[in-house]
Amino acid sequence: MSTIVDYVGRTSDYNVFRQTKPVGVSQELQLALFGANDSGQICTGIHKLKQRFLLLLFVKRGSFTYDMNRGTTFLMDAERGYWRTVADVRTSFAAAKDSVRRQLRALEQTTDPSDEIYSDVQLNEVTLGDGRVSMTMTLTSQAGSSYTFIVTGK
DSSP states (O other): OOOGGGGTTOOOEEOOEEOSSOTTSOEEOEEOSSOTTOSOOEEOTHHHHHHHHHHHHHSBTTOSTTOTTSSBSHHHHHHTTOOSSHHHHHHHHHHHHHHHHHHHHHHOOTTOOGGGSEEEEEEEEEEEETTEEEEEEEEEETTSOEEEEEEEEO
16 A cells, blocks of 8 residues: 655656555556546656556557557567467567566666666566467566566456
8 A cells, every 4th residue: 555655756647556465475467547446546756667567568569650669569468469379478578578678678767766777677577378378577677676467368
């Protein structure tokens, strides 16, 4: 649970990738603007970095009219049927990870706190089956804070 002190002197984003479990364990993320018990949340720190990372990873390159280089080919690879094995997903992710890293570096501001600056992401586990994919990732910030989360999709 965050307190108001966590946000003093910091910029924040509207939280759209919500946690489903308590902090400290792998998180399956839920895409939602608001929940049954709130009218929205904000995020900062490693959570804000996770959100920036995922938004760039899942945006299809060429889909922004005025920024044709934003995003990656990660989901395009899935749509093209390239992901037949776990190795295929890992290869696609490796290329996308490099693209996201470059884009995050370009978006960095000198005023960004170190826990909102990208250092690395590891694809820990990939599960394919029944037309679904599940990926467990660990994102690490320049401050050394890390966040492990699970993303699933069809």
